[in-house]
Amino acid sequence: MQGAIAALILAWTGLTVTEFALGRGAGGTLVGLLSQAIAAIFAVELVARAVAAQTRGRFLREYWPDLLAVASAIPGLAALVPAIRLLRLLRVFRMWHIAQRLPVLATVAKRQAVRRALSLAALIALVATTSTAALLAFERGENPELDTFSKAFWFSLYSIFATQPTPDAPVTLGGRIVSLILIFVGLSTFALLTGTVSAVVQSRLRTEGSIVDWNDLEGHVIICGWNRKAEIIVREHDGARKDDPMPVVVIHKFDGHVPVIDSALASRVQFLDDDFAKVSALKKAGIHRAKTCILLSDTSKNRSERDADARTILAALTVEKLAPGVYTCAELNRREYATHLGLGNVDDFVVSGEHSAFLLAQAALNRGVVNVFNELLTYEYGHKFCRMNVKKDWVGRPFVDLFVELKKEDNVTIVAILGKDGSRKINPKGEKISEGDVLVVIASHDFEG
Numbered sequence: 001m002q003g004a005i006a007a008l009i010l011a012w013t014g015l016t017v018t019e020f021a022l023g024r025g026a027g028g029t030l031v032g033l034l035s036q037a038i039a040a041i042f043a044v045e046l047v048a049r050a051v052a053a054q055t056r057g058r059f060l061r062e063y064w065p066d067l068l069a070v071a072s073a074i075p076g077l078a079a080l081v082p083a084i085r086l087l088r089l090l091r092v093f094r095m096w097h098i099a100q101r102l103p104v105l106a107t108v109a110k111r112q113a114v115r116r117a118l119s120l121a122a123l124i125a126l127v128a129t130t131s132t133a134a135l136l137a138f139e140r141g142e143n144p145e146l147d148t149f150s151k152a153f154w155f156s157l158y159s160i161f162a163t164q165p166t167p168d169a170p171v172t173l174g175g176r177i178v179s180l181i182l183i184f185v186g187l188s189t190f191a192l193l194t195g196t197v198s199a200v201v202q203s204r205l206r207t208e209g210s211i212v213d214w215n216d217l218e219g220h221v222i223i224c225g226w227n228r229k230a231e232i233i234v235r236e237h238d239g240a241r242k243d244d245p246m247p248v249v250v251i252h253k254f255d256g257h258v259p260v261i262d263s264a265l266a267s268r269v270q271f272l273d274d275d276f277a278k279v280s281a282l283k284k285a286g287i288h289r290a291k292t293c294i295l296l297s298d299t300s301k302n303r304s305e306r307d308a309d310a311r312t313i314l315a316a317l318t319v320e321k322l323a324p325g326v327y328t329c330a331e332l333n334r335r336e337y338a339t340h341l342g343l344g345n346v347d348d349f350v351v352s353g354e355h356s357a358f359l360l361a362q363a364a365l366n367r368g369v370v371n372v373f374n375e376l377l378t379y380e381y382g383h384k385f386c387r388m389n390v391k392k393d394w395v396g397r398p399f400v401d402l403f404v405e406l407k408k409e410d411n412v413t414i415v416a417i418l419g420k421d422g423s424r425k426i427n428p429k430g431e432k433i434s435e436g437d438v439l440v441v442i443a444s445h446d447f448e449g
Contacts, residue, residue, distance in 0.1 A: 005045065005094075006095060008038055008041060008042070009091050009092065009094060009095055010095075011038060012035060012038045012039070012042070012088060012091060013088075013089060013091070013092055013126075013129060013130070014129075015031050015034055015035040015038070016035065016085060016086075016088045016089060016133055017129055017130075017132060017133040017149075018031050019031050019032060019035065019085065020085070020132075020133045020136035020137055020140075020149075021132075021136060021148075021149035035073065035088075036073060036075065039070055039073035039088075042066070042069070042070045042091070043070050046063060046066060046067060046070060049063065050063075065090040065091070065093055065094075066090065066091055066094055068087050068090055069087055069088045069089070069090040069091040070091075071087070072084050072085060072086075072087035072088050073085075073088060085133075085137070086133060086134055086137055089130045089133065089134075092126055092130060095122075095126070120189060120192055120193060123185075123189070124157075124160060124185075124189060127156070127160065127181075127182070127185050128153060128156040128157050128160060129153075131152075131156040131159075131178050131181070131182055132149060132152040132153045132156050134174070134175075134178045135152040135155065135156065135170065135175055135178055136149065136152050137174070138170065138172045138173075138174035138175040138178065139152070139170055139171070139172055139175045142171055142172050142175075143168075143170060143171045143172070143175070145168035146168065146170060146175065155168070156182055159179060159182035159183060159186060160182055160185055160186040160189060161186060161189075162186065214284055214285065214286055215286070217246065217247075217249065217270075217285070217286040217289060217290070218246070218286070218289040219246060219289065219290070219291045220246045220247065220248065220249055220286065220289070220290050220291060221237060221248045221249070221290065221291060221292045221293075221294065222248075222249045222250075222251065222282075222285050222286075222287060222290050222292070222293045222294070223248060223249070223250045223251070223293075223294050223296065224251050224252070224276035224293065224294065224295040224296060224298075224315055225251075225252055225276060225295065225296030225297065225298040226250055226252040226254070226259060226296070227296060229296055229331075230250060230296055231261055231262075231265070233248075233294060234248050234250075234261075234265050234268055234269055235262075235265060235380075236378065236379050236380075237268070238265060238268050239378075239379035239380055240379045240446065247267070247268055247269055247270045248268055248269055248270070249269075249270045249272060249285045249286070249290075250269055250270070250271050250272065251272045251274055251275075251276035251281050251282070251285055252271070252272075252273070252274075252276065252298075253273065253274060253275050253300075254271070254273045255273075259271075272284060272285050276295070276298075276315050277311050277314050277315045277318070279318060279322065282315075282318065282319060282322060283322070287319060287322050287323045287326060288322065288323050290323065290326050291326065291327065292326065292327045292328075292329070293319050293323075293326050293327070293328045293329075294328075294329050294330075294331075295312050295315050295316050295319070295328070295329070295330040295331060296312075296331050297309065297312055297331045297332065297333055297352055298311055298312070305333035305334065306333075306334075308333060309332050309333050309334055309337045312330050312331065312332060313330070313332075313337060313340045313341060313344075315330075316328055316330045316341055316344065316346045317340075317341075317344040317346070319346075320344050320345050320346055324345070327347050327348075328346050328347050328348070329346075329347060329348040329349065329350065330346055330348075330349045330350070331349070331350050331351075331352050332349055332350070332351050332352065333351070333352050333353070334351070335351045335354070338351070359373060376442065382444070383442050383443060383444050384442070384443070384444070385415075385440060385441070385442060386440075386441050386442075386443050386445075386446050386447060387418075387438050387439070387440060387441075387447070388412070388438070388439040388440075388441050388443075388447045389438060389439075389447070390433055390434075390435070390436070390437045390438065390439060392435075394433050395433055395434065395435045396432055396433065396434075397432065397433050398430070398431075398432055398433075399414070399417065399428050399429070399430070399431045399432065399433065400429070402414065402433060406441070410443070411443070411444070412441045412442070412443045413441060413442040413443075414439050414440070414441050415427060415440050415441065415442060416428075416439070416440040417431060417433070417437050417438075417439060417440070418437065418438040418439075418440060419434065419436075419437055420434075420435075420436035420437065420438075
């Protein structure tokens, strides 16, 4: 329906311009009849919209330009005031609302830069066409330099691109007003064109030198979603893996605008402009060859926390299905949804906001504790939490004995034991080290293995 209305608006605009170009001859009469037929269709459409509207006031506020356009086509009115036919061109503004709702445009122009270019081209074409009709209405019979369609049309194009009228300026008041409108549109067009080109160039420069062969990625980290937390994760990964050339892959729908990040981290990130909930995007990012997948809560595009959690759970379950061996950690906004992750064998989850609340509570109860956590939770300076694999000669030894030995020899403090069965024992006392255990320690450096 919307596509048919758009086609009729374009046809009516073309017929109106043709009427001005042909004048009052026989050809103009035939064109006028076609124009009247389309106007009748528009009248029926607007009546139907008025009946279906919730309130008459809202209908009038939204469709008053369309009502004026259809009213200008009343038979006999154009004969009294020929210039009133220009009001028909007000229906062109409805094209903007219709174009935004047409799904075919989103399919043809997936990137925002392409959509901007198409919108700019459409704007220039419509303005040039409607201005031609207006110039013919005001200048014909008064200015021999603008009394034909070709002269008026090329005058409109030159005025748009040159941002000033050609030497043969209009002589009537109406023509001069049209000329000023063309100059304004030309300046706006230049600004839009400059902005679009700059955005494309900046996007290319940001991604210049990045890896394009996705098949080379192996043992890498994938981050689904992008926000300030993602940049912190990349920074921590860079601090912990200085000698690892493998980048962090970020999957997020940027609509063609890759975010600006610290130049020191630019070589660390490979952006994939796609929806991380799609199987094809995960496969392209090399989910089967990845080591870790972190899923951030995506509240972009005005998504609610509930919708963001639903997307996170869907993506996490998809990752576990595609690559069960990949360590998966998801961010949720509400803890009650964590059950779904457990059923899907997702390795870990973090409830956004809870940990900051816990730290604030500790700051209130135990002064100075927060500064300790600030150091332990970052790789940028000082000591940090690390994993240490259990050596063969440690198996069977008491936790306390190994605790004292590592503290004396390597200044390493054991804080927990992660069992191979998924259990965790924090600061145990009488436990013995078992084969396959992993130690969580506080140290100033990482350990191999």
